[in-house]
Amino acid sequence: MEQNLYFTVFPCQKKKPILKKLWIQRLKNVRANLIVNDSTRVCSAHFDGPFTHESIPTIFPSKPMKKVTTRRPLFRKEVHSENTNTDTAELDENENIKIPNISTCIMKDLNIASDIDKVNTCSFRTSCTQTEITTFTTNASTCTTTDNIETDIKIHSVSVGIQTDLPQITIENVKHDNAKVRFYTGFVNFSVFWMFFSVLLKHGADKLNYWEGESRSMGEKSYQQEGNLKPGRKRFLRPIDEFFMVMMRLRLGLLQEHLADIFRVSESTVSRIMNTWINFLFDNCKSLVTWPTREQIVCNLPKLFTGHPDTRIVVDCTEFYIEKPSSLKAQWMTWSEYKHSNTFKVLIGVTPSGMVTFISRLWGGNVSDRHIVQHDEFLPKLSKGDVIMADKGFTVEDLLPADVGLNMPPRVSTKKQMSHLEFFKTNSIASARIVVEMKMEQIKNYNILNSRLPISEAHLSEQMIFICAAFTNLLPPLLK
Incomplete structure (x- = not known):
C-alpha cells in the first residue's frame, strides 16, 4: 500500500523555538543554502514513523553516506637495551624509515x-x-x-x-x-x-x-x-x-x-x-653614538654639503606612536597636536654623511623642539664656529651661543611670493637636510618603532629607540 505524502509547516517560533532550530539544523545538512520563511514546507517522507508535533526530520535518502575509513594497525617495536650504545639506526618494518x-x-x-x-x-x-x-x-x-x-x-x-x-x-x-x-x-x-x-x-x-x-x-x-x-x-x-x-x-x-x-x-x-x-x-651601544671632530666631518663631507662646509650637525625631532595611557596626566603629557595621537618625541642629530651623533632623552609628544634643545644637554656639545642645519620650524636662534650659527630655510610671508634668492637658498638647504629625514626612516625600519609602542614596555622605550638608532651607524653611509 502506498504511503500518502503530504507537506507540513515548520514549528512556531514563539511556541517551539528549540524544535524549529533542530529542524533547520537537520535540513541545512542536506541543503546549506536553505532559507526558511512562512511558505517553506517539509515533506512527510523525511520523518520516521507517524508525524507528531514533536517529530524531527531524520530521513534523507538523497544524502550520500560518509565513507568510513579504518585506521591501519599500529605495532609497538621493543627496544633492546644491548643496542643503546651503538651507532646503527633501527629499521621500522612497517614504515621502512630509519629511526x-x-x-x-x-x-x-x-x-x-x-x-x-x-x-x-x-x-x-x-x-x-x-x-x-x-x-x-x-x-x-x-x-x-x-x-x-x-x-x-x-x-x-x-x-x-x-x-x-x-x-x-x-x-x-x-x-x-x-x-x-x-x-x-x-x-x-x-x-x-x-x-x-x-x-x-x-x-x-x-x-x-x-x-x-x-x-x-x-x-x-x-x-x-x-x-x-x-x-x-x-x-x-x-x-x-x-x-x-x-x-x-x-x-x-x-x-x-x-x-x-x-x-x-x-x-x-x-x-x-x-x-x-x-x-x-x-x-x-653608547659607544656607537659618538661626537666626531670637525676634521673628521670635513674629511667625509658629501657632495650635497659642498655649499655648507661649516655644518657640524643636522637636527630634527621625530615622534613614535604609543598606546593611549590610562592616566589622564600621562595622556596630556604624551598628546601630540602634530600627530593627533599619543606619542613619544626624541631629538636626533646626524652628521652630513648620515651618522647618528646625538640622541636626546625620551619626551612626551606635547613638548616643543625648543624645550628639548634647551634641557637635553645638546647645546654644551657645540663649539665655536659650528653651524646647525635645521628645518624652518626650529626656532632656537636666541638659545645658541653667539659663535654658533643656525642654517635654516628663510621664513617667507604667506602674502607674497618667494624672491629669487630665497627660492635657491631654500632649495639648497632642503636638498642637504634630507639626510636627517633619510636617517629617521632608516631608524623606523625597525618595526618595533614603526608601530604603536605598548604601554607595558614604556620603561624600555627610551632604550629601544636608542639601540635602533645606534645600530643604523653600522650600515653604509647615507650620503657620499
Missing part, C-alpha cells in the same frame, strides 16, 4: 663542541652557558666573509645542557643569506652580526643577571666575575639565540607571545630576556 637511536644522539651531542656552525640533526642540541672567544679580531676588514669567521673563531663549551625542543629558527639557518640576516636582525650580514655579538660576549653576555624584580635583580653578582660559573638552572637558550630573539623583536616588531612560540620557551622567559638584554644592549 636513529635517541641515546646515541645524546651521547654524540655531548661529545660535539658547541661550534656556531654545527646544527644537530637528531632534535637535540647543546647550549653553551659560558663561552670563550679564543681567536677573533675586531677589525671589520678581516671579517668580510663567513669563511673567515669560520676559520678564525673557536668556541669552547664549558657547561653543556640538553634542550629537547629546538627553536623553529636560529641564526645558523640564515647566516649564509645576507638578505635573511638583514631581514631578521637589521645587520648588513652575518659577519657584522657576529662581530657585534663577540664584543657582547667580552662584556659578559654569557653571565647576565636576569631581571626578576628590583629586590632580586639589583646589584652585581659573584658569578659575573671572571672564573666563576653562573649558578642555578641552565639556560633554556644559548646567548646567541637570546640575542637573535631580541633583534627579531626590534627588527620585526614580533609580540612576546609569538617569540615564545618560535623559540619554544614560556612567555615569562621571553619577558625576562627582553628586560635584561635591552638594558644590556643600551649600555653597550
